[in-house]
Amino acid sequence: MGLRDILTGRHQVKGPAPDRLFAITTAYVTLQAGHQIDPAGSAAIVFQALATSEFEATIKDMEEVVRATGGENGTTVATQDDDYGYRWMVLRNPEGAPSIEDLAVGINAVSSSIETAGHGERLLCAVFAFADSAERRVYFIYNYKRGYWYPFVPDPSRDKERLTERELQIKAQVGEEMPIEPEIERWFPLWGIPI
Secondary structure, three states, rough: OHHHHHHOOOOOOOOOHHHHHHHHHHHHHHHHHHOOEEEEEEEEEEOOOOOHHHHHHHHHHHHHHHHHHHHHOOOOEEEEEEOOOOOEEEEEEOOOOOOHHHHHHHHHHHHHHHOOOHHHHEEEEEEEEEEEEOOOEEEEEEEEEOOOEEEEEOOOOOOOEEEEHHHHHHHHHHOOOOOEOOOOHOOOOOOOOOO
């Protein structure tokens, strides 16, 4: 921060550290071994699509890169738009061979490409799917704007309800290994996750 910034009351805000996304690649070991929360073999990056040929070309190029690099290990990629105007790029590992590392590398490649093209503000989040010992879906959501993770556990027996107590329990289990969003009111639910 310089003298001009102090006098004008302005300062440049730093973005979140990009390596925070990769915290999932070590935390999942604790989740799996210590808490019976297993990777489901799928992840997605969510962004607001821009109706320009340049943006669409960037996304197509990234889809091809992820498809080409994922082809070696069987990871597939597909995109779909939701009812809220967001695009989901979904990465899936082969059945029975979940690899959080491969998914994180693919998600990071897509987000880096979108940021490099000058559209970083369009990134919403990354979502990694897990399942607990009760066969409930557990999602870990990475908020790009904040640079924090948070757990999201939808209630399988009630529509658009979440299991808040379970989310807080998971926070306590992995809070040391992942940068968890400290403001719980920012743990926004994502309904209709396609993974």
